[in-house]
Every structure is written in structure tokens, then in C-alpha cells.
Amino acid sequence: MPDTTTSAPNLQDAVIVGGNRIPFARAGSRYLGASNQDMFTAALDGLVARYGLQGEQLGEVVAGAVLKHSRDFNLVRESVLGSALSPTTPAFDLQQACATGLEAFITVANKIRLGQIDSAIAGGVDTVSDAPIAISDRLRSALLQASYAKTLGQRAKALATVRPKDLAPANPRTDEPRTGLSMGEHQAITTAKWEISREDQDLIAYNSHHNLARAYNNGFFDDLVTPFRGLSRDQNLREDTSLEKLASLSPAFGKSLSTPATMTAGNSTALTDGASTVLVANREWAKKRNLTPLARFVDAQTAAVDYVHGREGLLMAPVHAVPRLLERNGLTLQDFDFYEIHEAFAATVLTTLAAWEDDEYCRTELNLPQALGAIDRERLNVTGSSLAAGHPFAATGARILAGVAKLLHERAASTGKPARALVSVCAAGGLGAVAIVESA
Amino acid sequence: MTLPPIDRPGTVRELDRVPSLMALYAKALTPDPADVARLGARILPDALRPKQRTATIDDRHRSLPDVALKVRGVTANPQGLREYQNLLGFPRTEDLPAGYVHVLAFPVAMAVMAAPDFPLPLAGMVHLENRVDVDRTLTVGETFTVTAWASNLSGHLKGTRVDLIVEVSDPEGVVWRGVSTYLAKGTYTHGRGNDTGAAREFTPPLPTGSWSLGAGIGREYAAVSGDRNPIHLSALTAKAFGFPRAIAHGMYTAARALADARPLHGERYSWTVEFAKPVLLPEKVAVAITPHNAGGASYVGWNSKTGKLHFSGEISPL
Structure with a gap:
């Protein structure tokens, strides 16, 4: 028996070293027939090639997919086995709806900080084009009963309960299970509550496309994206979109509300396919491989809201997570060089900002002494976000993290001062995850 | 007690x-x-x-x-x-x-x-x-x-x-x-x-949920409740009683609102419902649940297309 108990290890820095993703494709288009495993393996192999990790045993690979076949229970491990990484690299699947990628990053970064692993890849993948289609519950129940039947008679009896309508396939549902409302309809309600204008939403969409296009044209994504199936840029990107064009689109959500419908296909994210990764390590691991730490993980926070009973909007959880994160780190909302707020819908970004600017709301709903205040919009989603790039649900987190790490590194290099970013991702189920990263 | x-x-x-x-x-x-x-x-x-x-x-x-x-x-x-x-x-x-x-x-x-x-x-x-x-x-x-x-x-x-x-x-x-x-x-x-x-004046609030009630929901509720009132079973049997289509069972709508409002009430509570226009199936019913600060909630359901009130009620701690 030992004489003393063990002591907790000192925390180490978890740093983002780089990232890689495949371009995001519009659903039912270029990646039709590509599975989650195909796409995630491609994203992994691109990362391995860029950072010379062939045959390396990493600490862990953690990623996930929101729409997943039941056969893909070990999707990430299977992808690792199909990649150029060492087959002795552990992996696991994680899922937190659209916050999957960010949550995977938080998970591996915390393990690295605790010294449990020295290196990791976090990421995510999703395909709407290869989404699982299930059989109906009644058919499934009959098949299961038949498979447990001991006699032919019992089996026949179980199968005899199947009705023709039970044979219709069950498509993955996109509605929130507890409210029956789609995410767009939920956001439309929040949009109406906060009286967000159509013009403001279209401007967010316009900036997203133009910022993403500029970043591509400046070569920003050259070491962040690997072409896949003939695509080298995000297919959803409309470099030539204008405010007039966006203004001409018909509303898609909120049409049955008593207020005017303002959300269109232009200011809402399109369904897309894609995969992304981000490489995270401790400083020593990076140094040994001559890799430059770009950004350091500071802290993260998740939150959830009661959208079921209308107490809060479905996509407003990050609004609640951020003040807790700021308080713990002694920061104000204005202490950031970059804000990456996932554009589930343009209106999501705007209701989030409006809530933080609202004194009454911040006092009553967030228990703050006053409003968090406004942010400098010039620092928001400066290389575009999900409206332009697309949003393959689980792949968004690592897309944001790899990009913002590079932005922070560039900013710190040019100013000689540290730079800091706030990352915010809303998710189905009234969930939200937010994180702070700083130049390393 | x-x-x-x-x-x-x-x-x-x-x-x-x-x-x-x-x-x-x-x-x-x-x-x-x-x-x-x-x-x-x-x-x-x-x-x-x-x-x-x-x-x-x-x-x-x-x-x-x-x-x-x-x-x-x-x-x-x-x-x-x-x-x-x-x-x-x-x-x-x-x-x-x-x-x-x-x-x-x-x-x-x-x-x-x-x-x-x-x-x-x-x-x-x-x-x-x-x-x-x-x-x-x-x-x-x-x-x-x-x-x-x-x-x-x-x-x-x-x-x-x-x-x-x-x-x-x-x-x-x-x-x-x-x-x-x-x-x-x-x-x-x-x-x-x-x-x-x-008729009570009704302006639909912002919804908190939506129920897509299919033509068969009356039959499905009949199967679990044993209440096979013909007005809920099919358009044909409903027509015999003066309804253009089958109507949803009132206690189906009220109980579904009660399920939606969980877990806002405590162990002792009252649950009320007042029925307005019947729900003619199939229909998409818009629903709004408003939690009360003192516990419980009020709820209201209306036709998402016409804005006509179907039912309203309260769940309150006793």
C-alpha cells in the first residue's frame, strides 16, 4: 500500500497546430454516394499529409456525425483504420448535434491539458446525401419479434401484424422531437420575438459570402482545405451575390406567424455534406515535429435552454453560455479580436447579439447587472461562416477552430501582441457550446 | 392529503x-x-x-x-x-x-x-x-x-x-x-x-410547438382510449353526425398539451381545458405553452392556417 496519495498533474497548454477539411458540397450534389466514413477519412488523410503524420500513433481521434447509420457505431475508429494514421491510434465517436465538432475539440483539449494525451485530432462529418433511411417502428417491432420467435407459427404471427403502410421508409426527422417545429420555424419565432429585420439578415448573409470569397481569393484556405471529388471550394459560396439578389428571395420560414416572414433560403444555411478536422497537441509534441502552435485553448462552456415551454428560443443557448465563460475568465464581451458565431441562420447571429445588447434581458434572463453590450461587427465571422460555406452539422466546429486559430496566429504575428477569439455554436435540443482561444 | x-x-x-x-x-x-x-x-x-x-x-x-x-x-x-x-x-x-x-x-x-x-x-x-x-x-x-x-x-x-x-x-x-x-x-x-x-376574441401568440395531426389520429386515440365515438373515426362516420371530416378527440388535444407542459406542475395540480372550434382532421395545430412563474402553465391551440382557436387551458399547482 502506498504511503501517500497521488497528486494532480500540472495543467499543460493545449494548442491548435493546424486543420484540414474537404470543401462542403450542397446536399444531393457533388458528394452524392460519398459516405460519412469516406469523407472523414479524406479529411483525416489530408491532415496527415499536410503535417507529416503518416504512421503516427496520436493520443486520440474524437469526432462525430449527427446523421449516422447504425452500422457506423465506430465511425471515427473505422475512419482512423482506413487512414494513414497508425492503426494503434485510439478513437471514439461523440455527438452533440451541431456542437459536435466544438465539443470534440473541448474534449481532446481538456485531455491534453491534463496530460492524459499529448496529441489529438478533433472533428466531425455529416452527409445529408447519404442519410440513413430507417424502416417504420411497426415493421421493426414485427421483425424483431419474428427474429426472437421459436416456432414457424410464432414467426408467421409476428410478421402477420405488418400492414402495407408499415413498409413505407422512415426518413430521418428534422423537426425537434418535443415541439414538432423545424429548426427554421423555431428560429423564425425567436426572430419575430426580437423583431430582427429582413435587411439585417440579408446583410449578414451578404458579408458571409463576400468574406469567404475574399479569404479563398487571398489563399487563406490553401492550407486548410483539401479538394475532394473535384470540388476545391465550398459549393454553396456565391461570390457574386448582392443585397438585391438576397432581397428578391421568398420567405422560407415563419410564414404562419402573425408577423412578416423574414427568413429565406439566402439567409438560412443550406443542407450540405462535408468533413473537417483540427489538430491539437501540447507544446512539446508540436516542437518535436517542428510544427507551429497557432492558438491555445483557454476555456469552454456549454449551456441549455428550455425551448420546449417557450421560455427561450431553441438556438439561444450560447447567449447563456458566454456570460458564464466571460465571468470565469475575467473578460468582457468586448475583449476579443475575433468573434466566430455559427450562422445556423443569419437571424441566429442577430438574435444572439441583440440579446447581449439588451439591458432588460441581460438582467432578467441572464442575471447580469447590465447588458454585455455590442461587439465590433467588423470582427465578426471575418472569413465567412456557415451561410456561405455550408453547414454539414458535425463538421462546423472544426471548420471554425482551424480557421480562427490561423487568424489569431496571423494577427499576433502582425501586431506583436496576443490575440483572442470567441467561438459560439448553437445546436438542436436547445444546446450551445462556446469557447475561448488565444494566439499561442 | x-x-x-x-x-x-x-x-x-x-x-x-x-x-x-x-x-x-x-x-x-x-x-x-x-x-x-x-x-x-x-x-x-x-x-x-x-x-x-x-x-x-x-x-x-x-x-x-x-x-x-x-x-x-x-x-x-x-x-x-x-x-x-x-x-x-x-x-x-x-x-x-x-x-x-x-x-x-x-x-x-x-x-x-x-x-x-x-x-x-x-x-x-x-x-x-x-x-x-x-x-x-x-x-x-x-x-x-x-x-x-x-x-x-x-x-x-x-x-x-x-x-x-x-x-x-x-x-x-x-x-x-x-x-x-x-x-x-x-x-x-x-x-x-x-x-x-x-366567440372569444383570439389573436394567435407566437407558437412553441406544432402538432401534425393525421387523418388517422382519431382512430389511434380510439384504440388507446376505447372511446370509439364515430365522429373521431373517419370522415364518413363523422359526416353522419354533421362534421365535414373526422374531428380530433378533445381529450387527446388536452392530454397532449398536458404532456407538452410537463414537468412544470408538481404532484398536486389541476388541469383544465376549454374547447372552442373542433380540430378537423388532418390538420396542423399550432400550440403555445406559457409557463407561469408560480409553477404550472397555460396553453392554447389553434389552426396554424386560419388562426382559429381550438382549445385553451391551464395546468396549475393545487
């Missing part, structure tokens, strides 16, 4: 089991000669139609039979409970949702209405409102006693109102009480009442 007692009729008649709703409906729908005569009158042109029969009965106890029906040893069937929980969206636990207790106990109230001395015709009764007080949550293994009677006959612009009171008791006392208010349309035993009949 149990629910405070209320006045019960002077006599109690005990039944050996909960009666079958099917048999009660069959009885209700077998026309008696007086009804046939009235129906004949209804298809006559207005001028030839005889004056509406307006019986005046001044004593409440003479007009309603002063008797309660009672059934001991009532218990829930686990499979039936699971199917009810699945359809309405309640968690699959051993607890009986308040709406399921209604399903188990209500046939006794139907038997009160189907009795020969009940003064109003059972066919075509309209459910106006419902209130349930819950003292504690019953569970699947328990047996309890159901007592039901009719009370409060009163005049209404469109006929006569009556309350059907159903009590569920354990050895300690009453733990669940339902008051279902019905309207016998066109039967005036108590005058026309002072209800102006003006």
Missing part, C-alpha cells in the same frame, strides 16, 4: 365492473321513437317545423337522477398504458397520466348519461370544457374506486349544460376528480341561459 370532498348524490348504485363504452354508444345511437320524430321534424322546411320543445324543470334533483354509479377494483392494464403514453408523448413510466385516469374512469360517467332516467340525449353531446384535479399520481399496479354522477344542469344559448363528475378514490379518499361539462345541443330543459354565445 386527498382532495376536499364535494356533495355526492343520495344514493350510490354499484356496478360490478367498468361498463363497455361500445355497448353504451350502441345504446346511445339506437334511436328512440321520440328522436326519430324529431329528426323527421328537422328535415321539414322551417315554416312547417314544430316549435322547439322547451321543457321547464325547476328542481335540479328532479331533473337529474339522484344517484351515483360506483365501480370498485379498477386498475390499469400495463400494455394499454404504454400505448397511451406512446401516442400522447408521456414518458413510459409506471405513472398513470391524468388523461389516462380519465380514459379508465370515464365509461362510468358514460353509463350515468346512458341511464334511462338521464334527462338529456347522449347522441350528439358536445364536450365544452373539462377540469381535472390531481391529488397524487396513480401508478400501474394500484386498484382504485371510481364514482360518477351528473350535476349542475343549466341553460345554454344552444341547449342544456351538464357536468359529469368522476371521482377516483383510494382508501384514504379522493385522489383524482374530473368534471366534464357537456352541452346537449338543441335540448332546452333549463331555458337559454345568459351566455351571449359571442
Whole structure:
């Protein structure tokens, strides 16, 4: 028996070293027939090639997919086995709806900080084009009963309960299970509550496309994206979109509300396919491989809201997570060089900002002494976000993290001062995850 | 703790089991000669139609039979409970949702209405409102006693109102009480009442949910509730009773709102619903739940296309 108990290890820095993703494709288009495993393996192999990790045993690979076949229970491990990484690299699947990628990053970064692993890849993948289609519950129940039947008679009896309508396939549902409302309809309600204008939403969409296009044209994504199936840029990107064009689109959500419908296909994210990764390590691991730490993980926070009973909007959880994160780190909302707020819908970004600017709301709903205040919009989603790039649900987190790490590194290099970013991702189920990263 | 007692009729008649709703409906729908005569009158042109029969009965106890029906040893069937929980969206636990207790106990109230001395015709009764007080949550293994009677006959612009009171008791006392208010349309035993009949002003709020109710939801609720009222089963059978399509069962909508509002109420609560326009199936019903600061919630459901009110109610701690 030992004489003393063990002591907790000192925390180490978890740093983002780089990232890689495949371009995001519009659903039912270029990646039709590509599975989650195909796409995630491609994203992994691109990362391995860029950072010379062939045959390396990493600490862990953690990623996930929101729409997943039941056969893909070990999707990430299977992808690792199909990649150029060492087959002795552990992996696991994680899922937190659209916050999957960010949550995977938080998970591996915390393990690295605790010294449990020295290196990791976090990421995510999703395909709407290869989404699982299930059989109906009644058919499934009959098949299961038949498979447990001991006699032919019992089996026949179980199968005899199947009705023709039970044979219709069950498509993955996109509605929130507890409210029956789609995410767009939920956001439309929040949009109406906060009286967000159509013009403001279209401007967010316009900036997203133009910022993403500029970043591509400046070569920003050259070491962040690997072409896949003939695509080298995000297919959803409309470099030539204008405010007039966006203004001409018909509303898609909120049409049955008593207020005017303002959300269109232009200011809402399109369904897309894609995969992304981000490489995270401790400083020593990076140094040994001559890799430059770009950004350091500071802290993260998740939150959830009661959208079921209308107490809060479905996509407003990050609004609640951020003040807790700021308080713990002694920061104000204005202490950031970059804000990456996932554009589930343009209106999501705007209701989030409006809530933080609202004194009454911040006092009553967030228990703050006053409003968090406004942010400098010039620092928001400066290389575009999900409206332009697309949003393959689980792949968004690592897309944001790899990009913002590079932005922070560039900013710190040019100013000689540290730079800091706030990352915010809303998710189905009234969930939200937010994180702070700083130049390393 | 149990629910405070209320006045019960002077006599109690005990039944050996909960009666079958099917048999009660069959009885209700077998026309008696007086009804046939009235129906004949209804298809006559207005001028030839005889004056509406307006019986005046001044004593409440003479007009309603002063008797309660009672059934001991009532218990829930686990499979039936699971199917009810699945359809309405309640968690699959051993607890009986308040709406399921209604399903188990209500046939006794139907038997009160189907009795020969009940003064109003059972066919075509309209459910106006419902209130349930819950003292504690019953569970699947328990047996309890159901007592039901009719009370409060009163005049209404469109006929006569009556309350059907159903009590569920354990050895300690009453733990669940339902008051279902019905309207016998066109039967005036108590005058026309002072209800102006003006529809309540309704402006739809922002919804918190949406129910896509398919054409078969009436049949699905019939299967889990045993209440096979033809107005809920198909367009054809509903047409026979004057509805253009099948209508959703009121207690389906009220119970689904109760399920949606979980877990805002405590163990003791009341659950009310007031029915406005029926839900003609299939329909997308918009729903808004508004939590109360003191616990509980109010809820409202309307047609998401026309904005017409279907139902509203409250769930409040007792």
C-alpha cells in the first residue's frame, strides 16, 4: 500500500497546430454516394499529409456525425483504420448535434491539458446525401419479434401484424422531437420575438459570402482545405451575390406567424455534406515535429435552454453560455479580436447579439447587472461562416477552430501582441457550446 | 392529503365492473321513437317545423337522477398504458397520466348519461370544457374506486349544460376528480341561459410547438382510449353526425398539451381545458405553452392556417 496519495498533474497548454477539411458540397450534389466514413477519412488523410503524420500513433481521434447509420457505431475508429494514421491510434465517436465538432475539440483539449494525451485530432462529418433511411417502428417491432420467435407459427404471427403502410421508409426527422417545429420555424419565432429585420439578415448573409470569397481569393484556405471529388471550394459560396439578389428571395420560414416572414433560403444555411478536422497537441509534441502552435485553448462552456415551454428560443443557448465563460475568465464581451458565431441562420447571429445588447434581458434572463453590450461587427465571422460555406452539422466546429486559430496566429504575428477569439455554436435540443482561444 | 370532498348524490348504485363504452354508444345511437320524430321534424322546411320543445324543470334533483354509479377494483392494464403514453408523448413510466385516469374512469360517467332516467340525449353531446384535479399520481399496479354522477344542469344559448363528475378514490379518499361539462345541443330543459354565445376574441401568440395531426389520429386515440365515438373515426362516420371530416378527440388535444407542459406542475395540480372550434382532421395545430412563474402553465391551440382557436387551458399547482 502506498504511503501517500497521488497528486494532480500540472495543467499543460493545449494548442491548435493546424486543420484540414474537404470543401462542403450542397446536399444531393457533388458528394452524392460519398459516405460519412469516406469523407472523414479524406479529411483525416489530408491532415496527415499536410503535417507529416503518416504512421503516427496520436493520443486520440474524437469526432462525430449527427446523421449516422447504425452500422457506423465506430465511425471515427473505422475512419482512423482506413487512414494513414497508425492503426494503434485510439478513437471514439461523440455527438452533440451541431456542437459536435466544438465539443470534440473541448474534449481532446481538456485531455491534453491534463496530460492524459499529448496529441489529438478533433472533428466531425455529416452527409445529408447519404442519410440513413430507417424502416417504420411497426415493421421493426414485427421483425424483431419474428427474429426472437421459436416456432414457424410464432414467426408467421409476428410478421402477420405488418400492414402495407408499415413498409413505407422512415426518413430521418428534422423537426425537434418535443415541439414538432423545424429548426427554421423555431428560429423564425425567436426572430419575430426580437423583431430582427429582413435587411439585417440579408446583410449578414451578404458579408458571409463576400468574406469567404475574399479569404479563398487571398489563399487563406490553401492550407486548410483539401479538394475532394473535384470540388476545391465550398459549393454553396456565391461570390457574386448582392443585397438585391438576397432581397428578391421568398420567405422560407415563419410564414404562419402573425408577423412578416423574414427568413429565406439566402439567409438560412443550406443542407450540405462535408468533413473537417483540427489538430491539437501540447507544446512539446508540436516542437518535436517542428510544427507551429497557432492558438491555445483557454476555456469552454456549454449551456441549455428550455425551448420546449417557450421560455427561450431553441438556438439561444450560447447567449447563456458566454456570460458564464466571460465571468470565469475575467473578460468582457468586448475583449476579443475575433468573434466566430455559427450562422445556423443569419437571424441566429442577430438574435444572439441583440440579446447581449439588451439591458432588460441581460438582467432578467441572464442575471447580469447590465447588458454585455455590442461587439465590433467588423470582427465578426471575418472569413465567412456557415451561410456561405455550408453547414454539414458535425463538421462546423472544426471548420471554425482551424480557421480562427490561423487568424489569431496571423494577427499576433502582425501586431506583436496576443490575440483572442470567441467561438459560439448553437445546436438542436436547445444546446450551445462556446469557447475561448488565444494566439499561442 | 386527498382532495376536499364535494356533495355526492343520495344514493350510490354499484356496478360490478367498468361498463363497455361500445355497448353504451350502441345504446346511445339506437334511436328512440321520440328522436326519430324529431329528426323527421328537422328535415321539414322551417315554416312547417314544430316549435322547439322547451321543457321547464325547476328542481335540479328532479331533473337529474339522484344517484351515483360506483365501480370498485379498477386498475390499469400495463400494455394499454404504454400505448397511451406512446401516442400522447408521456414518458413510459409506471405513472398513470391524468388523461389516462380519465380514459379508465370515464365509461362510468358514460353509463350515468346512458341511464334511462338521464334527462338529456347522449347522441350528439358536445364536450365544452373539462377540469381535472390531481391529488397524487396513480401508478400501474394500484386498484382504485371510481364514482360518477351528473350535476349542475343549466341553460345554454344552444341547449342544456351538464357536468359529469368522476371521482377516483383510494382508501384514504379522493385522489383524482374530473368534471366534464357537456352541452346537449338543441335540448332546452333549463331555458337559454345568459351566455351571449359571442366567440372569444383570439389573436394567435407566437407558437412553441406544432402538432401534425393525421387523418388517422382519431382512430389511434380510439384504440388507446376505447372511446370509439364515430365522429373521431373517419370522415364518413363523422359526416353522419354533421362534421365535414373526422374531428380530433378533445381529450387527446388536452392530454397532449398536458404532456407538452410537463414537468412544470408538481404532484398536486389541476388541469383544465376549454374547447372552442373542433380540430378537423388532418390538420396542423399550432400550440403555445406559457409557463407561469408560480409553477404550472397555460396553453392554447389553434389552426396554424386560419388562426382559429381550438382549445385553451391551464395546468396549475393545487
